[in-house]
Each structure stands twice: as structure tokens, then as C-alpha cells.
Amino acid sequence: MRPPVSDLPLVFDGVSALARDVTLVRGVSLQVDAGAPTVLVGPNGAGKSTLIRLAMGLVAPTSGRITWGGRAETDGQRRAMVFQRPVMLRRSVAGNIGYALHAGGIARAARRERVADLLAQAGLAHLAGRPARRLSGGEQQRLALARALARDPEVLFLDEPTASLDPAATKAVEDILRAIAQSGVKLVMATHDLGQARRLAGEIVFMLRGSVREQSGAERFFTAPATPEGAAFIRGDLVI
Amino acid sequence: MHEGSSALALVLGGDPALYAIVALSLVVSVSATLLAAVVGLPLGALLALVRFPGRTFIVVIVNAFMGLPPVVVGLAVYLLLSRSGPLGTLGLLFTPKAMVIAQALLVMPILAALTRQTIEDLWAEYRDELTAMRIGPLGRVMTLLWDARFSLTTTMLAGFGRAAAEVGTVMIVGGNIDGLTRTMTTAIALETSKGDLPLALGLGFILIVLIVLVNAAAWGVRRAGEIRAG
Numbered sequence: 001m002r003p004p005v006s007d008l009p010l011v012f013d014g015v016s017a018l019a020r021d022v023t024l025v026r027g028v029s030l031q032v033d034a035g036a037p038t039v040l041v042g043p044n045g046a047g048k049s050t051l052i053r054l055a056m057g058l059v060a061p062t063s064g065r066i067t068w069g070g071r072a073e074t075d076g077q078r079r080a081m082v083f084q085r086p087v088m089l090r091r092s093v094a095g096n097i098g099y100a101l102h103a104g105g106i107a108r109a110a111r112r113e114r115v116a117d118l119l120a121q122a123g124l125a126h127l128a129g130r131p132a133r134r135l136s137g138g139e140q141q142r143l144a145l146a147r148a149l150a151r152d153p154e155v156l157f158l159d160e161p162t163a164s165l166d167p168a169a170t171k172a173v174e175d176i177l178r179a180i181a182q183s184g185v186k187l188v189m190a191t192h193d194l195g196q197a198r199r200l201a202g203e204i205v206f207m208l209r210g211s212v213r214e215q216s217g218a219e220r221f222f223t224a225p226a227t228p229e230g231a232a233f234i235r236g237d238l239v240i
Numbered sequence: 241m242h243e244g245s246s247a248l249a250l251v252l253g254g255d256p257a258l259y260a261i262v263a264l265s266l267v268v269s270v271s272a273t274l275l276a277a278v279v280g281l282p283l284g285a286l287l288a289l290v291r292f293p294g295r296t297f298i299v300v301i302v303n304a305f306m307g308l309p310p311v312v313v314g315l316a317v318y319l320l321l322s323r324s325g326p327l328g329t330l331g332l333l334f335t336p337k338a339m340v341i342a343q344a345l346l347v348m349p350i351l352a353a354l355t356r357q358t359i360e361d362l363w364a365e366y367r368d369e370l371t372a373m374r375i376g377p378l379g380r381v382m383t384l385l386w387d388a389r390f391s392l393t394t395t396m397l398a399g400f401g402r403a404a405a406e407v408g409t410v411m412i413v414g415g416n417i418d419g420l421t422r423t424m425t426t427a428i429a430l431e432t433s434k435g436d437l438p439l440a441l442g443l444g445f446i447l448i449v450l451i452v453l454v455n456a457a458a459w460g461v462r463r464a465g466e467i468r469a470g
Contacts (some may be wrong), residue, residue, distance in 0.1 A: 056372050081372040087365055090387040092468075099383075103373050131468065151373070 007068040007078055007154050008034045008186060010055060015064030017050055024050040026210040027064070032155075036202020037177070037187035039218070041194065043239050046207040048190035052157045055188070056081050077104070080153040084160040086144035088132035093124055093143055096132045100150035114150070122146035122176060138169025145176055149185075156180065158189040162196065174199060194234065198222060206230045208239060251442045257419075258439070262446055265423040268336055268410070269403040272343030273351075276399055280348040281392065284355025285381045288363055299356065305349035314412030317342040321413065334415040339423070342409040347399040354395040359384045393462045397455055404451055 010032040017024045025047040032038050040048040053059040054066060056079060068074045089096050094115050101111045119125040122142040127135065132143060141161055148156055158177070162170040177200060181187050191197055197204060201218035206227070214221060214230050225231045233239045251258070287299055319325050321333040321341075332338045362384050370380055385392065407425035414421030416430060424447045431440040 053368075058368055058371055076374055083368060083372075087369040089383070090389075100373060103375055103379065 005069060007074055011067045013065045015054060015061045015066060017054055017059055018062045023210050028212050030205060030212050030215060032188060034186050037181050037189060037200050038203045038205060039197045039201035040190040040205045040207055041197050042207035044192060047210040048207055049159050052159050052188065052190055056157055078154040080148035080151045081157040082144045082148050082161050084163050086140060088140055091132060092129050093132050094119065094128040096143055096147050097150050100147045104151045118146040118149055138165050138172055141165060141173050142176060153185060155186045155188060158187065160190055251445060258442065261422050261424055261427050264336060268339045268423060269343060269400060271340045272403045273347055273396060273400045275340060275344040276347035276351050277396060280351030281355050281385060282381065284352040285359045285385055287356045288359035289380060302349050302353045306353050308346060308349065310346055310406050310408035311412065313346050314342055314409035317345065317413045333413060334417060334421060336421060338413040339410045339421060342413045343403040343406060346406060346409055347403050350402055351395055351399045354398065355392060358388050358391045358395065362388050390462045390466055393458050397458050400454060401451060
């Protein structure tokens, strides 16, 4: 069987996006390769979420070009996204995953086993029959992760996935993210939590005012940032 | 007072003619609501999700048609189904089928307009998630209709209420023929005009009880569903 064509590297080439005459991102050129998680950091309004939404096709670029594995057009079937506040479909926990599997074209006969696997991976097996909307915030986020994995993604985008969670729930989500990354899925995550970036990132993309200011290995960014704004952000200064 | 006790005796007495009228009324109104739903729910979802030239005009018309005068709908369907009308050869005039068609036309705009609003609100919540999941247009419609099922139950009830309480349309296209097209509402109108108040009162009582029972049952189903699905 022929291996699926890779969607990586993901390349932004001079990409800008405007909304109602406000520039969200400006002339971003960036390459995201397979490997360790890429974490987008920067203050609120830096353009991190917009960059992820551009990659997922939720926002259209006003100029520039985005390519996937060298191709401008792909079916996008091997990309998934987890939002800061994921929408839980009005179904059971298992039903939410079953829905994603059905949407991904998985045959009914194979779904039951796959649902059980994903629930176990997210630590939600004991809640399979519970209405998804009745889960706690942390459980909902873990379900969102399991639902995203149902698509067997090559790249998983995460937009501030733990911003609304307490430390225990954050740890549970981060543990799952580590396992996902180790399984070979490329994680691209936006966060304004520097501690989380230190814990998870293999690569850091530092953004400010809609543009990319730095892209480097995580260790290098935190020990020797290349820009004064990056250094100030790491120190915890207000970077405007 | 006398009319009230006579009405109660009629209801409790199990008069077959009376219960035939009740059964026909239920069959016609439920069928009309279901028929209207087949068109109205997808139409409402389509208007909520798809942008096309003339959409605003259609939305305004559908909203306005929620208040369609029943007698006007009855007249339009009468002209369609009458012997010299375009569908006259079907021989449907003065049959329960004609009543179903007329009531469905009356109910359909209500279902479409309320569905559009419900789906539009839900779509605002689901848009990013379903787009990220690469759900196609048909899948979106089906997902939103399913996830809005509890709200749409109330919408369906509003449609059923309109159909069950309606008299002008069925009077015109059904003809109020005894044993064939006489419904509770047309019978109430007729018996009141004849001065047979006990029968009119009895039917009125049954009509109200039925509407309350149907609403209560739907509310129970909705609550049970909400508890199960969240």
C-alpha cells in the first residue's frame, strides 16, 4: 500500500490576513516541519490563533500563500484542531467520537473498537455514556482531543487548549499531548503560557503584533532569545 | 350549566361519531405537521446555512407567511384542487388529503422560519468545529438538525398547534362533510351555529385536552432526551 502523501512541511509564504480593516497577521513566512511540537507564543493579539485558523482554512488569507507538503490544495483530511472552548455535540461522550469517526469515513463495524481505544487514550472510558455537555472543562478538552485524534491526523493544531483549565486538568491534557506527540503526530499549539511552552515545545515561534519575530529550538529560545522583545516576553515584561 | 353536563355526558359516553371526528382531526393535523416538516425543516436549515442571491427576500417572505390567513390558504388550495383547477384531475377536493395539504401549507412557513432561526443560532456555535472537521454541506444540515432536535420539538408543537386549532382552511377544502371531512374545529363551528352547544362544548373540551396531552408528551420526551444527551 502506498503511504499517504504528507501534508508537511506546512509553509506560510508572505501570508497576511485582515478583518474589517484590522491586520491580524502581516506578511508571515514560516515553515513547520515534522518532528517535535511547535509552540506559538506571544502576548494576546499577537496573531497566534489567527495563524492556526489560517492553517485550518477557518480564515482566508488576504495575501500570500499556504502550502502543504508543497501543494496548495489538499483535502485537509489529515489535519485536526482543538479549540480553547471546544463545542461538545449534543450526544454522549462515545457519540461525539463516533461522529468524528463517521465524518472521517470509518466504517461502522470498525467504529466501536476505535471509540473504545480513543476513550481509553483520553482517560474517559468510564464516562462513555455520559452526555458530553455534562463533562467538566478538563474532561471536555480531553474528549475534544480524542475526537480530533479520531481523524488520524498527521498534524494536530491546538489553540490555547488549557487556557480555561485548572492545574490538574491542565496536567492531564498535557500528558495526553505528550503521548500524541510521541506517537508521531505533529503538534502545532498556540499558548500564552510560557511554562506550558517550556514543558511541551520542541520548537518555538514567537509572534508579536501579527508577525513572526523568532523561530528557533525551544531550548535556544528560552536561554538565548534572538530579539529584545523575545527576551522581554520571557522575563515576563509587558510586550506591546 | 346544563350544556356543560350534557357535554361531559357526550365525552364520557363514548359516542362513536364524536370519536370519529376526534380521530380524523388528529390524523389530519399530525399528517399535515409531518408533511410540513419534511419540507420546512430542511428549508429552514438551508436558509440558515446557505447564502445565495434572493435569500433575504425568501427569509422575509417565509417569516411573513407565518401569519398567513387560513381562509386565504384554503381558497388557494381550493382553486388548485377544484375540478377546473390545475390539480383538479386528482379528485382531492373535499377529502382528508386536501385538508392535509392545506394545513401543511399553513404550517410549513412556521416550521421553516423557526427552524431557520434555531439552526442559525446553533451554526454560530458549531461553525468552527464542523469546518475544522471538514463536514460537508449535507452533513452540516443533518448534524445541526439532529443537535437542535429538542428545540425543533417545540417548533413542531407550534406547527401542530396551528394545524389542530385551525378551522378556515379545512372548512373550505374539506367541506365539513359528516363522516368524511368533519374535524373538531369545523364541527364546533357548525354545532355552535346550529345551537347544539353540548356537542360543541364537548368537542372543544376534547380539543384542548388533546393539545395539552400532545404538548405534555412532547415536553416529557424532550426532557428525557435532554437528560440523556445533554
